[in-house]
Amino acid sequence: MKLLAPMLVIFLLLSGCAPKVLEVPISDEWQRLKETDAKEEERRKVSLEPETKIDEAKIEVEEILKREREKVVKIEETPFKDILFDFDSYAIKREYYPLLDSISEWLKMRKEKNVLIEGHCDERGTHEYNLILGQKRAEAVKEYLVRKGVDEKRLKTISYGKERPLDPRHTEEAWAKNRRVHFELK
């Protein structure tokens, strides 16, 4: 993303200039010069030189942009969203199967990446039990991914019980968000 902004400026500057340079040759003046003066022909060549360069630059810039755009899309498309659980449950809900499947596919493609699977709980459980429950949530997700063919060695589990809630409020909405497995790419 850092590269994108300056490259975009260069692109706009260059592409902004290009039509002006092109305008000169197709003007009447250009016609006149072409017809009358070989020296001017020579000058035209010189003046055309930047034009080809511009085209090359344009292509290059466009390629970088395309690459940058692809990267952006890839980051946005990493499938690591939180998996939510029912109260006091570490059973993965069916609705999360497609998400976990895409996570396992992604991990199988990006073999250099390891994942920390964090289990979290809402506050309406005892401290001690929640630490274990969070572990079981993380283990359930890990087991699913391993079953889908992800190398076990790339997956670490940790439980934070109710010690690190995503939403610190004391509402049903907050509790639902906090009963989760969260992924950290390593």
Place this chain on the structure above:
Amino acid sequence: MRLKRIVLLSLFLLFAKDLFAKVYLDVYATGIRKVIIAVPYFKSTEATRLRAELPELLQKDLDFSGFFACAPWSLMDRDLLDEGIERSQIAFSKWRSIGVELLLKGKVEEQGEEVVTEIYLYDTSDGSLEFAKRYRSRKDLVRVLVHRIADDIIESVTGQKGILSSKLVFTAGQKGSTDVYISGIDGFGIRRLTNYRTITVLPSISPDGRYLSYTSYKGGKPDLYVVDLKTGHEVFVDRDEGMKVGREWLDRKTLLYSHTYGKFSSIVKLDLETKTKKTILKKEGIITSPSPSPDGKRIVFTSDMHGTPQIFSMDMVTGEIKRLTYQGKYNTSPSYSPRGDLIAFVAKIEGALEICVMDPSGSNVRILTNSGDINDSPHFSNCGRYIVFSSQRKGKTKINIMFTNGENKRVLDLTNQNEMQPRFVPQ
């Protein structure tokens, strides 16, 4: 002596599972038969602030204990307040006429850096001297002295020492950053034992006071640590993958904890002398919170082996497991009374977490809190008459204490932070 018998009888009834609900005097009574005690200001040969300070602090302690109602000084006229401390100088009938059953008289002298205090306790029914002791203490340790006197008086009246000199170990801080603290029950003498500023939870101290155990994320993941409090050195760390938590000691050198990783959970017995671990129970799913009976013959624990978290009891010899709780879908954090007569635990009731007790057989469940809050971590006092626990109301968590019948609830204020996972320090 008549009074003593009544008190002992009522205590027996109270702690023998029956609620002694006789209302003695409306002005004092809160359901439990409290003994009405008077603690007029002390005598001294010189002007010392301790004459008023000691009885004031003592009254606070006696009130806190739940066994006494202190007669206010406003009930006593000049003659009564100025009365001597000798039996012959005391007008017992006058004390009786204002409802006083026990009369505590004191004498205090400052001798250099020392304070010498004499305490006499009279039964106003017959004027008998129940208790007489002389205490010598340092001037700067007046609070310690008062707690000691209060505990002795409670012992003299109820047959067992009070908890005023007790210490608590607990965690305090904000979410994601909690450390272990130790403190007197009145919040004095507070010390922080860890300084990791990360998640550190579930501290406990071994029966002889030598070891401190806790689970901390200071190494990036939850590991179980045992520290020798004399040297401050870590003498054991369980760095295995997964969750390790436990805070109950089988004896002075054996910690019980649970370990959950992969499909399985196990209960581990850690011998700190040999530094060896022994798995005493391993099952799929969740097993946690092992708590031994005082004779060490059984352990109770939480498990979801029947679907929801419930409390089970295992015979340590035969390994036979029996389910104890059947009410509701969430019963966790069992803790055995040192008397062996009760198991405290946390039950989910109408969306809240409440402290309950039951008999070791699982019968006779009584709900002790009905605050609708998040109550957690029940633990019995060494005498088995009180339960300490944490209570979270609207995001603020404080340590509370109550009798094992749920009466005499008190909120402790130890730090200005959230305070959690309290445990009595063994004495």
